[in-house]
Amino acid sequence: MNTRPKYKTKQKEILLEFLEASPSPHITAGDVCEYFKSKGSPIGQSTIYRQLERLVDEGIVNKYTIDGNSPACFEYVGEGAHHEKETCYHCKCEKCGKLIHLHCEELEEFQIHLLQEHHFKMDPARTVFYGVCDDCL
Amino acid sequence: MNTRPKYKTKQKEILLEFLEASPSPHITAGDVCEYFKSKGSPIGQSTIYRQLERLVDEGIVNKYTIDGNSPACFEYVGEGAHHEKETCYHCKCEKCGKLIHLHCEELEEFQIHLLQEHHFKMDPARTVFYGVCDDCL
């Protein structure tokens, strides 16, 4: 986990710029690669993966694992936003495969309950609720 | 998702037997393959994957995604799990891998909230909370 950046590079800069400009929680590494490829590949694929991983370590970007086989999703949250931004939770429909992301006060409360009563610190970025969505019910 | 079994095969039978005998929540498809390979390969890899997937659909086996890159874990829960025992929820520690089973009133309430406010019917048998356990905190 020794991933503190030492040098400031062009690649890192434009990657961050891009993420900041498209703060979707559902950007995959592949999406990023594709985007930059279409722009004349100013960043290579390995660098994208490596920088993304680093940004996750730094807490500037969140990584969500929706399901084991699909690619991981990344969400830009920014430097300062650690406490300001609401956590994004995920529900995945087992019927149609749709991914729902939601912000939920009750869930945040439950998380606290889980920690206080069950001594388990849940990680919302890794936890996905499986079930059946509205449309499929 | 048409995966209801039609024929009863030898392979399916011994796979189920094996899972039932080792009800660990940390068995991966690879583990199963390895095991059967060491037994003279009475089941091929594709069959293992295909049957496992089917068992998950049938609710006889649970599948956990620990993190996008590591292999999925399977847990035998058996036929009866669907037909209402007490609802059991799972928390999985990302540090030590421990699986915690818990019964929780708040969580059941939250489930109702999820259904009523967010129109999502969560399936507790398939949902695992990932985070960090007491010991590892």
Place this chain on the structure above:
DNA sequence: CTAAGTGCAAAATGTTTGCATACTT
């Protein structure tokens, strides 16, 4: 100059698939 970062192509990983064969009913 040195350490850190990059890019390529190749490897690793875990899982799925096409197709001919074999088994269930």
Place this chain on the structure above:
DNA sequence: AAGTATGCAAACATTTTGCACTTAG
């Protein structure tokens, strides 16, 4: 006989890695 399931090996998709090269400090 007809419909399923199997096994192999090859295909896949995503991510990681080895190594020579470039760049920031």
